Amino acid sequence: MSQPFTLPTFYVPHPARLNPHLERARTHSKAWARDMTMIEGSQVWDEHDFDSHDYALLCAYTHPDCGGDALDLVTDWYVWVFFFDDHFLQFYKRTGDLAGATAYLDRLHLYMPVDGGSTPEPTNSVERGLADLWARTIPAMSTAWRERFATSTHHLLAESLWELHNINDKRLPNPVEYVEMRRKVGGAPWSADLVEYAVGAEVPAAIAATRPMRVLKDTFSDGVHLRNDIFSYQRETESEGEINNGVLVLEHFLDCGPQEAANAVNDLLTSRLQQFENTVFTELPPLFVEHGLDPAQCAAVLAYVKGLQDWQSGGHEWHLRSSRYMNSGAHGQSLGIGMSASRLRFASFTHVPHQGVGPSRLPDMTMPYQYTISPHLDAARRAVVPWARAMGFLDAMPGVTGAGLWNEETLRGFDFALCAAAINPTGTPDDVDVSTGWLTWGTYADDYFPAVFGRARDMVGAKLFTERLEAFLPIDGTATPPPLNAVERGLADLWPRTAGTMSTAGRLQFRQSIMDMCRSWLWELANHIQHRIPDPVDYLEMRRLTFGSDLTMGLARLTRGQALPPEVYRSRPMRALDNAAADYCCLVNDIFSYQKEIEFEGELNNGVLVIQNFLDCDAPRAIAIANDLMTGRMRQFQYLVDTEIPLLCDSFALEAPARAALDGYIQELKDWMSGVLLWHQKTSRYTESELRWRLVGPPAPTGPTGLGTTTARLLDLIHR
DSSP, X not given: XXXXXXXXXXXXXXXXXXXXXXXXXXXXXXXXXXXXXXXXXXXXXXXXHHHHXXXXXXXXXXXXXXXXXXXXXXXXHHHHHXXXXXXXXXXXXXTTOHHHHHHHHHHHGGGOOTTOOOOOOOOSHHHHHHHHHHHHHGGGSOHHHHHHHHHHHHHHHHTHHHHHHHHHHTOOOOHHHHHHHHHHHXXXXXXXXXXXXXXXXXXXXXXXXXXXXXXXXXXXXXXXXXXXHHHHHHHHHHTSXXXXXXXXXXXXHXXXXXXXXXXXXXXXXXXXXXXXXXXXXXXXXXXXXXXXXXXXXXXXXXHHHHHHHHHHHHHHHHHHHXXXXXXXXXXXXXXXXXXXXXXXXXXXXXXXXXXXXXXXXXXXOOOOSOOOOOTTHHHHHHHHHHHHHHHTTTSOOTTTOSSOSOOHHHHHHHOHHHHHHHHSTTOOHHHHHHHHHHHHHHHHHHHHHIIIIITTXXXXXXXHHHHHHGGGSOSSOOOOOOOOSHHHHHHHHHHHHHHTTSOHHHHHHHHHHHHHHHHHHHHHHHHHHHTOOOOHHHHHHHHHHHTTHHHHHHHHHHHHGGGSOHHHHHSHHHHHHHHHHHHHHHHHHHHHTHHIIIIISOOOOOHHHHHHHHHTOOHHHHHHHHHHHHHHHHHHHHHIIIIIHHXXXXXXXXXXXXXXXXXXXXXXXXXXXXXXXXXXXHOSTTSHHHHHHHHHSSOOOOSOOSTTHHHHHHHHHHTO
C-alpha cells in the first residue's frame, strides 16, 4: 500500500541511544502482558501484534540510561498504555458506546490511590495491569509525584471521551483545541512523569507548577504527539476511522493536501522543540535562583531535562522501526536539522521592527451573538475622565518621559466605557463604572509597562514593579503601601471597590487573575530582550494572560459562582469554553492592532506576526488565517454550549438554580465576545490618526539608559 505522503525531514538534535537491557525487557514485558491477559484472550492483541509493536524497543530507546529493573517496569507501563488505547478503540470507539466508555473510565481512577490504599478487584486486563503497576511504582516516589502522575494518568484515560465525542459527531477539532487536548489524550505528560522515575530524579515540588516547568512538559508532549500524528496518519485514517490526527486537522483547516499538512505539522513540531530549548537556556537559570534551589535540586531538574531529550530522540527512532506506523523508506533520511528548522530559528530572531505595513484590510469576522448596551454608558463615560486624571493616567511619568502616555482626547477616543457597557449590559451603574475603571487601568498598565521597561530592556526593574503590585491586593483588607505611580494608584483604588463584597476564596481567585496578567508582561518583555517572535502555541496560550482574559472573565465568574460547585468550573468543557472565548477575543485584538503594534511600536508579540513568521506568508494571508482560527474557536464555543454543557449539567446532576447560574455565565461570555468585537470596531485606539499622535508623542528618556537604570529610578522612589 502506497504512503499518502513522503515523510518530512525531522528536527532531531540529539542522537538516539539504546539501553543495554533491551532483551531482558522484551522477555519480561511479554511474560507480564500474558499474566495480565493482554495477549491471548484479550480480543485486542495476539502474539504477532505484541512482538511487532516492540514496546521494549521503544522504552530502551527512550530511557537509554536506566537499570534493568527500572526498564522492566517502565516497559510494562508502556505495554499497558498502548493496550488501553487499542482496547478502548476496539470496544468503545468502534462501537460508539459512550455510556459504556464513561462507566469503564470512571472505575480506573480507583486503581491509583495516592496513599497506597487498597483497590477493588480488577474486572479486565486494563484494570489488572494498572493495579499491578501502581503498586510496583509508588514506593519509590514522593506523594507530590504520585499526585502529578495520577492526574496525568486520569487525563490520559478520561479525556478519551473527547475523542469519542468527535468520532461520534464526525467533528474535526480546530488546531488550537486539538493541540491542547492531544496533550491529555496522547499521554506524553504521563510519559514525562515516568521520565522522573526512569532517571531517578524528581522535579522539586516548589517549581513543578511554574511556567518554565509547565512549558518543558507541554513542548515535550507536543513534540511527541505531533511526531506520532505524522507517522500514524495512514493507520489512523485508513484503518481505524480516526479523525483526531494533527495532519488531518491541518488538512481541513488549511484546505490543503496531506503532504502540505504533514509538512506544516512537522514545522510545528520543530517550533515546539526549539521552544523547549529556549526555555532550558533562558528560563531555567533564573528559576533556579529565584527559588533558591540547591545544587542537588538543580542537578535533578537537568537530569529530567536530559531524560526528556532522550525520549524525543528515542521515540523518533522507534517510530522509524515499529510495524505500528507508516515508515517505509524513512530509515536514515528523516533525521537531522533540515532547512525548515533552520528557517524557523533564523526567522524568529531576525524580524526587522517598525516596518511600514499600513492599515489592515479587516476580514468579515464571525459573531453569532448580538451585543446590547447598558443604559449606564453615558454615566460611565462622564466618570472615567476625572477618575483617570485623579489616578495620574494623564500625567507625565517622572524620569521616563516629558509627556503623559495619554491625554484627555486620547482617553475619550478609546471609549473604555463602551466596552464595559457592552460586556456587562445588565450591570448596575456601579458595575459598569468599575468595569470601565478596570479596562482603563489594564490598558494604561499595558501601555506603561513597555514604555518604562521595554525600551531599557530592564527585566530586573520590571520584576520589582510587577511583584509590588500584589501589595495593593490585600486579601484581609490590610493597609497598602503609598502608591509610587499611576498604575499602583489605580490598582489601590479599584481593588477595594471590587473585592469588598467577595468571599476570601473569591478575592484569592480575583487577585490571581490580576497577577497572572501582570506577570505575563514579563514574558513579553523576555521576547523583546531576545528579539524573538514567539512560538505559535506558546503565544496563543500566553496571549490569554497578556490580554487579561482571566481577569475580565473572572469578574463574570465571581458574580455567578456561588450557585455552582468549583469542580464544574474545573471541568474540561468549562475550561474549553473559557479558552475558546478568550482566543476569539485575543485574535480580534491582534488583527485590529496589527499596524499599531508592528509599524508604530515595534512589537513582536502579535498573533498575525506569529502566523506570518511560522507559515512564511504575507500579512493578508496571516490575517485570513487568524480570522479562520477565530471562526474555529467560535464554532467550538457554540458546539460546547449546544452539546457538551448539557451533558456536563447531567453528569453533575445540577438543579435548576445551578443551571440558571451556568446559563448566566455563558451569556456573559457571549456578551464579552460581542462587546469586545464592538469596541474594537468603534474605538479610536487603532486608527492611523491616533497612531500618528502616539508616534510623535513621548520623547525618549533623558539621562542614563540601559539595563538596570529604570531599576535604579524605581528603587530611588521606593526609598524616598
